[in-house]
Each structure stands twice: as structure tokens, then as C-alpha cells.
Amino acid sequence: MAVSASGLVKRFGARRVVxxxxxxxxxxxVYGVLGPNGAGKTTTLRMLLGIIEPDGGARTxxxxxxxxxxxxxxxxxxEERGLYPGMKCREAIAFMGALRGLPxxxxxxxxxxxxEAAGLGHAADDKIRKLSKGMAQLxxxxxSVVHEPKLLVLDEPFSGxxxxxxxxxxxxxxxxxxxxxxxxxxxxxxxxxxxxxxRLSIIAGGKVRFEGTVTDARxxxxxxxxxxxxxxxxxxxxxxxxxxxxxxxxxxFTMPSEGIEALLVKLIDAGHGISGLSIERPGLHDxxxxxxxxxxxxxxx
Amino acid sequence: MSKFRRTLRQxxxxxxxxxTATVFTPTFxxxxxxxxxFLTFSVAGGIGASQxxxxxxxxxxxxxxxxxxxxxxxxxxxxxxxxxxxxxxxEAPPPLVIVAxxxxxxxxxxxxxxxxxxxxxxxxxxxxxxxxxxYAARGWGExxxxxxxxxxxxxxxxxxxxxxxxxxxxxxxxxxxQASFSGKxxxxxxxxxxxxxxxxxxxxxxxxxxxxxxxxxxxxxLAAAVPLESVFFGKLIAMFxxxxxxxxxxxxxxxNGAKLLPEGAMRLFADxxxxxxxxxxxxxxxxxxxxxxxxxxAMFLSLGAxxxxxxELQMLSLPITFFQMGMxxxxxxxxxxxxxxxxxxxxxxxxxSPFAMIGxxxxxxxxxxxxxxxxWQALWVAITVTVGARLFRRGVLKSGNPPFWKRxxxxxxxxxx
Numbered sequence: 001m002a003v004s005a006s007g008l009v010k011r012f013g014a015r016r017v018v019x020x021x022x023x024x025x026x027x028x029x030v031y032g033v034l035g036p037n038g039a040g041k042t043t044t045l046r047m048l049l050g051i052i053e054p055d056g057g058a059r060t061x062x063x064x065x066x067x068x069x070x071x072x073x074x075x076x077x078x079e080e081r082g083l084y085p086g087m088k089c090r091e092a093i094a095f096m097g098a099l100r101g102l103p104x105x106x107x108x109x110x111x112x113x114x115x116e117a118a119g120l121g122h123a124a125d126d127k128i129r130k131l132s133k134g135m136a137q138l139x140x141x142x143x144s145v146v147h148e149p150k151l152l153v154l155d156e157p158f159s160g161x162x163x164x165x166x167x168x169x170x171x172x173x174x175x176x177x178x179x180x181x182x183x184x185x186x187x188x189x190x191x192x193x194x195x196x197x198x199r200l201s202i203i204a205g206g207k208v209r210f211e212g213t214v215t216d217a218r219x220x221x222x223x224x225x226x227x228x229x230x231x232x233x234x235x236x237x238x239x240x241x242x243x244x245x246x247x248x249x250x251x252x253f254t255m256p257s258e259g260i261e262a263l264l265v266k267l268i269d270a271g272h273g274i275s276g277l278s279i280e281r282p283g284l285h286d287x288x289x290x291x292x293x294x295x296x297x298x299x300x301x
Numbered sequence: 302m303s304k305f306r307r308t309l310r311q312x313x314x315x316x317x318x319x320x321t322a323t324v325f326t327p328t329f330x331x332x333x334x335x336x337x338x339f340l341t342f343s344v345a346g347g348i349g350a351s352q353x354x355x356x357x358x359x360x361x362x363x364x365x366x367x368x369x370x371x372x373x374x375x376x377x378x379x380x381x382x383x384x385x386x387x388x389x390x391x392e393a394p395p396p397l398v399i400v401a402x403x404x405x406x407x408x409x410x411x412x413x414x415x416x417x418x419x420x421x422x423x424x425x426x427x428x429x430x431x432x433x434x435x436y437a438a439r440g441w442g443e444x445x446x447x448x449x450x451x452x453x454x455x456x457x458x459x460x461x462x463x464x465x466x467x468x469x470x471x472x473x474x475x476x477x478x479q480a481s482f483s484g485k486x487x488x489x490x491x492x493x494x495x496x497x498x499x500x501x502x503x504x505x506x507x508x509x510x511x512x513x514x515x516x517x518x519x520x521x522x523l524a525a526a527v528p529l530e531s532v533f534f535g536k537l538i539a540m541f542x543x544x545x546x547x548x549x550x551x552x553x554x555x556x557n558g559a560k561l562l563p564e565g566a567m568r569l570f571a572d573x574x575x576x577x578x579x580x581x582x583x584x585x586x587x588x589x590x591x592x593x594x595x596x597x598x599a600m601f602l603s604l605g606a607x608x609x610x611x612x613e614l615q616m617l618s619l620p621i622t623f624f625q626m627g628m629x630x631x632x633x634x635x636x637x638x639x640x641x642x643x644x645x646x647x648x649x650x651x652x653x654s655p656f657a658m659i660g661x662x663x664x665x666x667x668x669x670x671x672x673x674x675x676x677w678q679a680l681w682v683a684i685t686v687t688v689g690a691r692l693f694r695r696g697v698l699k700s701g702n703p704p705f706w707k708r709x710x711x712x713x714x715x716x717x718x
Contacts, residue, residue, distance in 0.1 A: 049525050050525075051521070052698055071525070071526055074525075076522070076526070078521040081518060082514075082518030082521055082522050084318075084322065084513075084519060085517065086322060087322075095318055096522065099314055099522070100526055101307070
């Protein structure tokens with residue numbers, strides 16, 4: 001395992017921000033830690049990296065019990081981005097590499113190559129303070145990969161980026177995975193997780209509420225059907241499952257567990273006919289909302 | 302790579318970043334040349350003040366109202382008495398004016414103080430065996446001098462001696478085998494003052510060095526990659542390197558400038574000799590300056606790292622200055638009373654130890670206490686940095702174990718629940 005944690009606990013005052021989190025990230029995988037704001041994602045990542053010490057539980061990073069011992073093989077993009085504004089871009093990238101054991105000269109050379117590849121070659125000698133927020137964020141990401149880490153930890157990497165830079169970032173993450181690196185990232189934007197993650201955890205209220213693949217997460221919800229009758233749309237509702245909701249000229253409802261065929265026969269026999277029918281797989285977004293919503297209900301109870 | 306080597310490498314990375322970020326800026330040039338501002342204004346002020354003083358000193362006179370028959374003897378006595386004073390400097394008495402008495406010498410003497418041509422410091426009139434000496438404010442020394450003029454003139458007259466001196470001494474300058482008490486004391490005090498002023502001007506800068514990382518949020522990147530102790534040590538050493546660069550620049554200028562001084566300008570320090578010897582003393586001075594900078598810098602860095610705003614940071618400057626003054630005062634008291642309990646406290650208390658020990662190097666020839674003291678101070682540098690890093694981790698990064706009283710309360714709460 002590239003990362004493993006069991007029973008991680010962190011208290012801030014009387015509040016248990018992280019409450020017994022277990023995570024296992026296999027090597028070479030893109031692993032997402034999803035959760036709403038304040039779920040404990042950042043605190044979990046910071047504990048895994050050894051920036052803060054847990055109040056309970058154990059963790060290993062690239063086989064080391066003390067995350068500090070693996071620090072040269074780890075790259076990290078924190079949620080609160082931070083660069084020295086007076087530094088030139090390639091110097092900033094080389095400095096971040098040097099902190100992880102990469103010689104400055106090698107770091108400078110790689111920085112230029114990485115910036116060229118990311119479409120930022122023109123800014124290699126610009127000072128950080130001259131860059132836009134999105135560009136600075138990309139420079140910091142390049143700084144976290146310049147030493148070619150085995151494990152890349154990205155905390156909310158897409159926040160604050162425009163769609164073009166989000167696309168660039170996704171490309172960068174895939175390139176790192178193709179290089180053989182393990183990537184652990186947190187987000188609350190499901191679209192990125194759905195496109196990138198091999199496995200994921202959903203954290204809410206400081207606890208892991210789900211662990212598995214994207215498909216597993218989506219499978220926690222039944223399929224949805226969208227049916228548009230040919231005649232008497234209003235009357236068709238009486239034959240549909242109780243959760244059916246009117247959507248324009250049609251209806252949206254959960255697929256019956258025994259299948260849709262029998263229901264369709266009933267609708268045709270009743271003279272409603274079929275003007276349109278689509279079966280929808282629930283998205284990660286729906287699964288996330290259900291899992292997190294369930295936790296909120298549990299907490300309220 | 303071993304843990305130690307990795308820590309060393311990470312510390313050097315922080316040093317390199319901080320050093321270059323400080324030195325390769327226009328602000329550093331201002332910092333380097335800041336003493337010039339001080340010197341320029343001091344020289345300008347000094348020249349102005351000395352011109353005012355000189356113009357009034359040039360007009361200062363001592364006056365003797367005496368018959369012309371006594372003038373030659375009085376002048377001869379004045380010449381002999383003046384050999385007691387250096388030719389240059391403020392100690393020499395002002396020129397002597399001999400005036401013939403008029404009908405009312407007492408009124409004539411009083412009138413001298415209102416003369417336009419000169420400024421009378423003291424005036425003598427009347428017979429030399431019972432002279433009347435009048436003197437103005439701050440003219441007491443000149444009055445004493447005139448009293449001696451009267452006494453010696455009378456002696457010469459009564460003995461019937463001529464102008465030739467009776468004694469012709471041979472003067473030979475002797476160099477002491479051992480440092481004199483005053484010479485040792487002079488070096489000891491100079492050492493304490495030297496380290497105090499250098500640390501006062503330079504170590505206070507350490508207080509704000511973590512502010513940059515906190516405001517830029519770079520601290521998260523550093524904390525993830527490097528142990529906080531390395532960050533603290535790196536920053537401290539980088540600031541020290543900047544201070545050394547500053548000192549090297551000015552020391553070179555001062556050493557070369559000293560060569561241009563006129564011969565005898567350093568006569569005041571001719572007797573100054575440190576008890577530990579002229580080779581060991583500068584080495585110890587460098588060692589103790591390093592330790593003083595590191596100790597105070599580590600404390601200021603740790604305190605500064607805890608502040609949340611620029612205002613809090615600025616508020617720290619006053620207590621920091623007073624703390625340094627306190628350490629200086631303690632060390633100076635110890636240096637003035639070698640072997641006393643005050644001296645022991647000053648030498649043992651880590652933050653006053655470097656100042657007090659350089660004073661000891663001036664006063665006492667034993668070397669081994671300095672080796673012990675340097676090791677002791679180095680230990681406290683490590684302790685201060687470690688404590689500072691832990692406080693930062695706990696207070697700012699919200700990490701680490703809570704203090705023992707909170708742990709105990711949590712345990713009690715758990716038991717109750």
C-alpha cells in the first residue's frame with residue numbers, strides 16, 4: 001500500500017474533526033477523498049503527511065510509520081496555496097524540489113521542461129507575483145511533482161481554476177499516474193473524481209461513509225427511468241411507482257427491482273403508449289448526496 | 302540517506318533560500334549602508350557641535366592681574382605647569398593673560414568677566430601670598446590652576462631661582478609583562494558592549510522571519526517537506542549569515558579606516574590587554590557573538606512565529622529591546638564584580654551568558670570555563686529552537702500532544718463519561 005491509515009483521530013478542542021478514519025491506497029492508483037466542506041478531508045491528509053500528529057490511530061506512508069521518513073518521495077499541493085512572491089517560477093519549482101532532495105541545478109532544468117509541457121514556458125523567468133492565481137497554482141503543482149515523487153497528495157487541486165486550467169490539471173494528474181505515481185487527492189467536485197479516481201472514500205462528519213470504486217458508489221443507488229407517454233401523461237402516473245415525479249411531458253422514477261418490462265406492458269395495455277424511454281445510471285454526484293445526506297440525517301437523529 | 306544528513310540538507314535548503322532572498326534585494330543595500338546614515342548625521346552633528354565648542358573654547362582665558370615685574374616669572378611657571386597636561390585635548394587649561402593692575406584691581410577683576418575680547422574662566426588679583434581668585438561657572442579647575450600659579454611663582458621668587466629647570470629626567474616607556482587590572486577591565490567592558498550592540502542591532506531581525514511564510518502560506522509546503530526544527534534552524538542561520546556579511550563589510554572598512562588615524566590616536570587603549578591573551582580573545586568574541594545571536598535570535602524567532610498579525614509583531618519590539626538591555630545589565634554587573642554571585646548568575650543564565658563570559662575572558666585567564674560555557678550556550682540554542690518549533694506546531698499548525706494539564710482534563714472527562 002502506498003498509504004494506509006487505521007482509526008485516525010484528531011480533536012480540535014472538544015470537537016473530533018476526524019473520528020476513526022481508515023484509508024488504504026494501493027500503489028499506482030488515483031485515489032479520491034471526497035466529502036463536503038468541513039468533513040475532515042484536509043485534516044486527514046495533513047495527518048497522513050505528518051504535518052500534524054493524530055490524537056489516535058496509526059498510519060504508514062510508502063511503508064514508513066513516520067511519514068517524515070518518506071518525505072523525499074512525496075509531493076504535496078496544500079489547500080492553501082503558498083509560494084514566495086519574489087521568486088522566479090523556475091526557482092520556486094527548483095526550491096520545492098530541493099526541499100525534497102532534488103539538486104537545485106536539476107530542479108531548475110526540470111522546471112523549465114515541466115513549464116514548457118504545461119504551456120507555461122513563457123513564464124519560466126517571471127516572478128510569482130506577476131502570475132494569475134490559476135497560473136501560480138499550476139506552478140505550485142509543478143513544484144510538487146518536479147522531484148518525480150512516488151506519491152502525490154493534492155488537496156482540493158481544482159479549486160479556483162478556470163475550465164481550461166482544470167483540463168490542464170487533469171492532464172497533469174493522468175501524466176503522473178502514467179509515470180507510475182500514486183495520487184491521493186481530495187475534492188468536493190464530483191465530476192473530477194468521476195473522471196480521475198480508480199477508488200475513493202467519501203468522508204462526512206469525520207468518518208468514512210463509503211469506500212470503493214466509482215462504479216461501487218454509483219451502485220449504491222438504483223437506476224432511474226425517464227418515461228414519456230404517447231397519450232394522457234397525467235393518467236399514466238397512476239400506474240407508475242410511488243416515487244414517480246412529473247418532468248415536463250414525462251415522468252422520472254426509480255427502476256422497479258423486478259425490471260421495467262412488466263410496467264411497460266401495463267402502460268401500453270392502458271393505452272398510454274411510449275413516446276420516449278431512457279434508463280439513467282445514477283452519477284457519483286447522486287451517490288455522494290445520498291451518502292452525505294444520510295449521514296446528516298443520522299447526525300440530526 | 303541517513304536521517305541526520307537529510308535534516309542537514311533540508312536545513313541548508315532553507316538557509317540558501319532565506320539568505321539569497323534577503324541579500325539579493327535592494328533593501329539589503331539599505332540595510333548594509335544604514336550605519337552610513339548614522340555616521341553621516343553623527344559626523345555632521347559632531348562637526349557642528351565642535352565648531353560651537355571650539356569657538357567658545359578659543360575665547361576662554363585665565364587672567365592674572367599682576368605688576369609687569371612679575372610677568373616673566375608667572376609665564377615661566379605657567380609653561381612648567383602646562384607640561385602636566387597633554388598638548389592636545391580638552392584637559393589643557395586655557396591660555397593665560399597677564400594684565401597690569403589699575404587703580405582698583407578688585408573692580409578690574411570683576412570687569413574681566415564682562416570683557417568682549419575674551420571669555421574669562423578665572424581671574425586672580427592681589428598679592429601672590431594672599432591672592433583673590435574669582436571664577437565663573439565651570440571655572441573651578443582654572444581657579445585651582447591660578448592658585449598653583451601664585452604658589453609656584455612665589456616659591457621661585459623667594460628661592461631666587463632662574464628660568465632653567467633644576468631637574469632633567471630621562472623618560473622610558475615600559476611594556477607590562479602582565480595585563481593591568483584597568484587594562485583587563487577595559488577589554489572586558491569593551492567585549493560586553495561590543496556583543497551587546499551587535500546583537501541589539503542585528504538579532505532583533507529574527508523576530509519577523511516566520512511572518513513571510515505565514516502570510517504567504519508557504520509554511521504548509523515547508524512543514525510537509527521539512528521538520529519544523531530544520532525550518533527554524535535554517536532561518537536562524539540564514540539571518541546570522543546576513544549579519545556576518547554585514548559585519549565583515551563594516552569590519553573591513555573600519556580596519557582599513559583605522560590605518561588612516563593619526564599616530565597615538567589609539568593611545569587610550571594602549572594598556573588594554575585581555576586576560577586570555579590577544580589570540581584567544583577575538584576567537585572567543587566571535588564564538589560568544591555567535592551564541593548571543595543564536596540564543597536571542599532563536600527566542601525572538603520563536604516568539605515572532607506565534608504572532609498572528611503585523612501589529613502583534615511590532616508590539617514585540619519593545620519587550621525584546623528591554624530583555625536585551627536586561628541581559629546586558631546583568632552581564633555588565635557580573636563583569637564589574639568578577640567571582641561574585643552576580644557574576645555567576647550572569648555567566649550561568651543562558652541568555653546573559655555570552656555577554657558575561659566575554660567579560661570573564663577579559664578579566665580571567667582560564668580557558669576551560671569558556672569551553673564549558675560555549676557548550677552550555679549551544680545546548681540552549683538547541684533547546685530554544687526545539688521549544689519554539691513545538692510551540693509553533695501546537696499553536697499555529699494545531700498539532701502535537703496537548704499540554705499535560707489538558708491531557709489530564711481530557712482523561713478525567715473520559716472517565717466521567
